[in-house]
Amino acid sequence: MIPIPRTSPIALVRAAELTHSTRSIRRGEVVPVLRGVYAETGDWQSLPRWERDLARVHAHLLRDPDAVLCLESAALLWGLPTLGAIETVHVLADDTATSRRVSGIRVHTSAHSDRVIDEIGGIRLTSPAETCVDIARTRHPAAGLVLADATLRRDATMTAAALATLNEQRASARGRRHARWALERADAAAESPLESTSRAGIEWWGFPTPELQHWIGPWDDDGDRTDMWWPAIGLVGEADGHLKYDGRFGDPVAALRAREERDRRLRRRGARAVAHWAWDDLADPSALRDILLSAGLSPDRPPDLNRLAGLRRLLRPGLPSATPPP
Known part of the structure; x- marks a missing residue:
């Protein structure tokens, strides 16, 4: 099946196509998405952060349909999750160009021969595996793990070993060692960005590695x-998130009651305890640690305080998922 790129979540229009563009902008009827590309104010304001990031990518494609997307911008079009705020469109140029950032666009220079460039729906972008390695090399290890896990979930033919090999075979050594942590731990059994990020936090607090999807x-x-x-x-351990219980997917009281009943059922069938946590508990410097300690789990190695501090900074902007959690 030919993959379909994620489309813009809202209608976008160039300034030249707006009727009475100056008046519409002055009255606040439209807002700039990128320079020269606009959206209706109500549409834009209703979007969650991850959908605004996607709209910015499509706004740039309106201006430059031949652009080659990379990093988080490619991940968004593939429907793969990312961590942290983006707010920048990432495009790839060959090594004769100049790396630069202008008006929300970040141009990265790299020889195209060193990347697999796919084309879906007329849009050119780095392949999922190449995108995964790029992010693992240049972003916080938790962001690399989130994308690596998701890449394996989406493609049953892809393996952690294949991602690690792609990383080692790149001509440039820049970021190679940094990427190894995430790529070597990639596991399709982690079913959401929250589970993937939890795996990272659990390891960095020094706790034993859990079995997934038991x-x-x-x-x-x-x-x-x-x-x-x-x-x-x-x-x-249950990585719940708050979305299950905030009312958007049904009665939150009924959802909480169902969770309590499930916890009782798990304990009847051999679980000694059930620990729950959400995104906020990963962003807090000690909340996840305290939850697991209270449930009876003990660390078996020292914590990695440097990576934990980086994780806290990464999650600070808010819900760190580029696509709506399931």
């Missing part, structure tokens, strides 16, 4: 699949 109970509708499982102490 099944508890009979292999039918009466059983439960857990996000994480520590068999040595019978601990279930």
